[in-house]
Amino acid sequence: MHRGTSAEIDLNALACNFMTVKRLCGDTDVIAVVKADAYGHGAVEVSKKLIECGAGYVAVAFTDEGIALREAGITKPILSLFDSDPIDIFEYRLTPVISDFNRAEILSKEALKRGLNLALHIKVDTGMGRLGLTGNAADTILKIAEIENISISGVMSHFSEADLADGSFARLQIDRFATLKNRLYEKGLKIKTYHIANSAAVLNLPESYFDAVRPGLMLYGCSPIKNRASQKNELEPVMTVKSKILSLRKLAAGTPISYGRTFITKRESVIGVISAGYADGFSRRFSNNAEVLVRGLRVPVVGRVCMDLTMLDLTDCHESSEGDEAVLIGRQGEESIDAAESALWADTIPYEILTSLGRSARRVYTNG
Numbered sequence: 387m388h389r390g391t392s393a394e395i396d397l398n399a400l401a402c403n404f405m406t407v408k409r410l411c412g413d414t415d416v417i418a419v420v421k422a423d424a425y426g427h428g429a430v431e432v433s434k435k436l437i438e439c440g441a442g443y444v445a446v447a448f449t450d451e452g453i454a455l456r457e458a459g460i461t462k463p464i465l466s467l468f469d470s471d472p473i474d475i476f477e478y479r480l481t482p483v484i485s486d487f488n489r490a491e492i493l494s495k496e497a498l499k500r501g502l503n504l505a506l507h508i509k510v511d512t513g514m515g516r517l518g519l520t521g522n523a524a525d526t527i528l529k530i531a532e533i534e535n536i537s538i539s540g541v542m543s544h545f546s547e548a549d550l551a552d553g554s555f556a557r558l559q560i561d562r563f564a565t566l567k568n569r570l571y572e573k574g575l576k577i578k579t580y581h582i583a584n585s586a587a588v589l590n591l592p593e594s595y596f597d598a599v600r601p602g603l604m605l606y607g608c609s610p611i612k613n614r615a616s617q618k619n620e621l622e623p624v625m626t627v628k629s630k631i632l633s634l635r636k637l638a639a640g641t642p643i644s645y646g647r648t649f650i651t652k653r654e655s656v657i658g659v660i661s662a663g664y665a666d667g668f669s670r671r672f673s674n675n676a677e678v679l680v681r682g683l684r685v686p687v688v689g690r691v692c693m694d695l696t697m698l699d700l701t702d703c704h705e706s707s708e709g710d711e712a713v714l715i716g717r718q719g720e721e722s723i724d725a726a727e728s729a730l731w732a733d734t735i736p737y738e739i740l741t742s743l744g745r746s747a748r749r750v751y752t753n754g
Contacts, residue, residue, distance in 0.1 A: 426744020
């Protein structure tokens, strides 16, 4: 037996979610976000499928992620969101996103040395407070446009709270971005692609679409917007994470389970041990505070989650046996547990659930 979990990645579900983006955004270009190994789903296979579906770009966080895609045969434009290492950018034909004038000069020197022209995107800070040009961003962009061997093919920004019911600050960011676009246009600088919309904005703020959208989480079947059942139903979870029951034990009432004796059986109980722990991305916060699917039933996690193992109370799951599948996220029978529900148990967000579980699991791709 291999350690840990397996993850089934449904490429048909991924394609369906991409088509939901296209249905919402029409002819707007799609920059598919596949950073962090496609949120734990596997960037190479996911990128190939999304490009097959019509994605014009894929976006990674750092150049090493872009290099892996190039070496896997991806030829479409790859946007490097946070890392513009000049050697990697040119060697692997990546499109850098820059946030300051100095980085543009560095890239220009490398472009001159190679006798090439480099297309890049510029990030502006409209309210995220993380990366991007601040102050008089338009003037800086106009200066960058004059640098030799550099061409600006895109301008982008990043929402800080497009997922909130109160969209006032998100709309303020849209207004700031639109004002910048208009000013650059008035100055004679025509840039092909302006983009700011993440998954939440794709679902919630059509005025944010501009020339392209950058969905991430929704491609993987999870809505970033809480309490929007209709939107949730439009998306199909792509990842199912499974483990196996290693052992079943009948224990008397009053028996402590796992480290720290945080759970003590109140009746004669059947306790199952599954091959998943916090080393496999199954958070320690799930201790006494989560459910898993076995034989189509929800069963509770009991005791502290260990590094390699987790205990389940299977007393009411009468037909369970060693070797049964335990579904950590996904569907089994009529029951399902998604990343959003798991995130509530762990007091975190679905992004962390998917990246944590997907990173460690053995992946199997289904439906194409």
